[in-house]
Amino acid sequence: MDKIPRWADIFLVPFINLVLAFAASGLVVLAIGENPFDAIYYMIRGALGSTSGLGYTLYYATNYIFTGLAVAVAFHARLFNIGGEGQAAVSGIGVAVVVLAFDWPHWALALPFAIIGAGVMGAAWAFIPAYLQAKRGSHIVITTIMFNFIGAALMGFLLNGILKNPNTQNAESIGFGPGAHLPTAHEVLAPLGIAFSKSAPLNISFLLALLCAAGVWFLLWRTRLGYQIRAFGQSEAAAKYAGISSVKIIILTMLISGALAGMLSINVVMGEQERLIKEFVEGAGFVGIAVALMGRSHPFGIVLAALLFGMLTQGGFELLWEMPAISREMVLVIQALIILFTGALDNMVRDPVEKLFRRIRKGRI
Amino acid sequence: MSFTKAILGTASALAITATAALSDPAIIYDLGGKFDKSFNEAASKGADRWAKESGGKYREIELSSEAQREQALRRFAEDGANPVVMTGFAFASTLDTVAPDYPDTKFAIIDMVVDKPNVRSVVFSEHEGSYLVGVAAAMASKTGTVGFIGGMDVPLIRKFACGYVQGVKATNPDAKVIQNMTGTTPTAWNDPVKGAELTKAQIAQKADVVYAAAGGTGVGVLQAAADEGIYSIGVDSNQNYLHPGSVLTSMVKRVDVAVFDAFSQGADLTTGFHVLGLANGGVDYALDEYNAKIFTADIKAAVDAAKADIISGKIKVHDYMSDNNCPIE
Numbered sequence: 001m002d003k004i005p006r007w008a009d010i011f012l013v014p015f016i017n018l019v020l021a022f023a024a025s026g027l028v029v030l031a032i033g034e035n036p037f038d039a040i041y042y043m044i045r046g047a048l049g050s051t052s053g054l055g056y057t058l059y060y061a062t063n064y065i066f067t068g069l070a071v072a073v074a075f076h077a078r079l080f081n082i083g084g085e086g087q088a089a090v091s092g093i094g095v096a097v098v099v100l101a102f103d104w105p106h107w108a109l110a111l112p113f114a115i116i117g118a119g120v121m122g123a124a125w126a127f128i129p130a131y132l133q134a135k136r137g138s139h140i141v142i143t144t145i146m147f148n149f150i151g152a153a154l155m156g157f158l159l160n161g162i163l164k165n166p167n168t169q170n171a172e173s174i175g176f177g178p179g180a181h182l183p184t185a186h187e188v189l190a191p192l193g194i195a196f197s198k199s200a201p202l203n204i205s206f207l208l209a210l211l212c213a214a215g216v217w218f219l220l221w222r223t224r225l226g227y228q229i230r231a232f233g234q235s236e237a238a239a240k241y242a243g244i245s246s247v248k249i250i251i252l253t254m255l256i257s258g259a260l261a262g263m264l265s266i267n268v269v270m271g272e273q274e275r276l277i278k279e280f281v282e283g284a285g286f287v288g289i290a291v292a293l294m295g296r297s298h299p300f301g302i303v304l305a306a307l308l309f310g311m312l313t314q315g316g317f318e319l320l321w322e323m324p325a326i327s328r329e330m331v332l333v334i335q336a337l338i339i340l341f342t343g344a345l346d347n348m349v350r351d352p353v354e355k356l357f358r359r360i361r362k363g364r365i
Numbered sequence: 366m367s368f369t370k371a372i373l374g375t376a377s378a379l380a381i382t383a384t385a386a387l388s389d390p391a392i393i394y395d396l397g398g399k400f401d402k403s404f405n406e407a408a409s410k411g412a413d414r415w416a417k418e419s420g421g422k423y424r425e426i427e428l429s430s431e432a433q434r435e436q437a438l439r440r441f442a443e444d445g446a447n448p449v450v451m452t453g454f455a456f457a458s459t460l461d462t463v464a465p466d467y468p469d470t471k472f473a474i475i476d477m478v479v480d481k482p483n484v485r486s487v488v489f490s491e492h493e494g495s496y497l498v499g500v501a502a503a504m505a506s507k508t509g510t511v512g513f514i515g516g517m518d519v520p521l522i523r524k525f526a527c528g529y530v531q532g533v534k535a536t537n538p539d540a541k542v543i544q545n546m547t548g549t550t551p552t553a554w555n556d557p558v559k560g561a562e563l564t565k566a567q568i569a570q571k572a573d574v575v576y577a578a579a580g581g582t583g584v585g586v587l588q589a590a591a592d593e594g595i596y597s598i599g600v601d602s603n604q605n606y607l608h609p610g611s612v613l614t615s616m617v618k619r620v621d622v623a624v625f626d627a628f629s630q631g632a633d634l635t636t637g638f639h640v641l642g643l644a645n646g647g648v649d650y651a652l653d654e655y656n657a658k659i660f661t662a663d664i665k666a667a668v669d670a671a672k673a674d675i676i677s678g679k680i681k682v683h684d685y686m687s688d689n690n691c692p693i694e
Contacts, residue, residue, distance in 0.1 A: 056432070056436065059432065060432075152550055153549070153550075155550075156548070156549030156550045157549065160518060160519075160549050166689075168454070168457055168458065168477075169454050169477070169519045169520040169521050169686070170454055170455050170457060170458070170519075171517075171519065171549070171550075172458065175458070199435065199436070199439045201432055201435075268431075268432075272432060273431065275458065277431060278550060278551065279431070279550070279551065280431055282430050282431060313430070316429075317429070317430075317433055317436070320426060320427070321426060321440070324425075327427070328398065328427040328429050331429070332429075
């Protein structure tokens with residue numbers, strides 16, 4: 001069967017989806033009596049119009065890159081890891097324990113260990129569902145989503161118990177010391193003479209996210225394990241016939257996926273909050289599914305999709321600010337419409353586009 | 366093109382409106398949302414009442430993520446909003462770092478203490494109000510067993526529970542108090558189904574008055590109590606009207622008064638520690654036409670006596686949060 005060109009697959013189809021999504025959102029905004037063009041303007045200006053807005057956009061995007069990659073890696077082995085939420089939450093414990101265990105002299109020393117802590121905890125949380133899938137055939141969708149709840153309960157137990165800061169009634173740990181403070185965009189760019197908002201939470205975790213994206217690309221398309229993961233995802237039976245162990249692939253893929261989801265806590269817990277709080281993931285694990293879908297499970301697409309979702313999150317908040325008639329729930333509706341069109345209704349656009357390209361090709365030949 | 370025109374038009378309109386809203390008060394609602402039928406909603410009522418009575422305008426925002434706490438605080442402060450009021454203890458750590466950056470802006474935080482020169486910390490004596498409803502519960506109970514259902518298991522809710530137990534035991538030393546917390550995560554504030562289940566479990570253990578200090582979860586508690594024909598006690602807002610004849614009374618916590626006061630004082634907001642207790646009407650029990658029949662004269666006399674004694678200092682109700690400990694269970 002003819003396939004559409006790569007550029008159309010990666011750019012054209014998502015772009016048409018996006019236009020449709022904005023059109024539908026525009027109708028919603030219109031229905032409550034506001035100007036949709038104003039709304040789009042506020043969202044875009046809010047997300048990109050200032051270094052502060054940009055800082056928040058990229059901060060959120062960092063989260064979505066991590067969780068998007070986590071979902072994508074599992075997708076390639078045809079595993080649907082919807083436990084990114086729980087894996088990221090539990091990884092926060094790893095970060096907190098590592099950072100609070102020592103009086104770190106410098107962040108550059110603390111960061112590698114925090115990454116290990118986050119990765120190990122995230123991977124550990126993915127390991128049990130992976131093991132159950134590989135050895136017992138318990139469906140990974142069910143087990144990973146249940147582990148989200150167990151993760152939330154575990155966090156609650158620890159943050160109300162041994163990790164709790166006795167001076168507050170919020171379920172949160174004590175603040176991390178200054179030695180573990182990750183440089184923010186402001187601190188990195190100021191010596192270079194670039195003024196960047198001081199309050200924006202963007203920090204060097206963004207670079208870590210880009211590094212992870214490159215790493216995932218390398219893993220999937222340049223290593224033997226990546227080949228095995230993709231082969232397993234294409235056809236489990238064929239992969240088995242070729243001597244690929246399904247147990248090994250399922251478990252290794254999920255460990256990588258969980259560790260990637262865990263990197264989110266480097267950005268949020270270590271980079272932003274500088275303390276462990278209860279619900280710091282805030283749905284980023286689930287947004288990661290949409291990001292991976294929209295990015296076609298390719299790291300490059302995921303980075304782009306994550307930027308878009310970062311813009312939506314930050315722009316949505318600005319919209320709330322500028323248009324009091326629009327409530328928090330309305331912003332959610334707009335964001336949901338965009339996810340619906342770009343993720344779930346993907347084939348609605350893809351099929352006509354494929355037909356169109358087929359017709360063009362036939363015409364040419 | 367009409368699209369570019371619309372955008373350009375918007376840009377020019379924006380330049381004009383951007384300078385408005387100087388020194389208006391502002392309020393930030395917590396993640397529960399403005400319309401949570403409880404804490405945040407009470408706060409928004411206070412803000413509305415201020416707007417109506419003073420004719421002034423205020424700005425408000427509902428948060429949808431943790432990262433937005435700092436963002437919202439800074440934006441309001443930078444836009445010149447004064448004072449900036451926030452609802453809930455979860456703001457404490459953020460306010461602690463943000464407040465020193467804006468020494469000319471006054472902040473007010475409800476339900477938590479943040480020790481900064483430009484911050485007013487409003488706390489309520491929930492233990493005193495809970496003591497009163499504890500007295501009422503002990504008086505109304507026939508089985509000698511009463512229940513308490515908390516929302517999220519945090520010291521604040523234990524403070525409610527502890528005050529309640531003290532009130533019950535002071536009235537009937539042999540009474541038994543069954544305590545349950547709905548959960549340990551913020552979702553425990555909004556789980557009416559689990560609230561109803563816990564209520565039924567407590568009824569099975571012979572409880573015939575149940576006090577819900579659980580935000581939205583309490584709706585389920587009150588419903589189950591009404592279904593099973595026992596008494597319940599509401600919290601935060603006056604919830605007597607929800608099930609007339611079943612809701613014995615409500616422990617009202619005047620969050621609206623806290624917001625109204627802060628807004629009224631405007632930029633001259635007095636800072637520091639601010640306690641709203643029985644004496645200044647910050648907490649109280651609720652008596653209206655919906656519970657007049659069941660809230661008998663005997664109960665009222667006992668509760669009012671306790672209230673007078675607490676105000677005069679004759680009864681000291683132990684505050685759980687003062688030492689994270691409750692003298693009696």
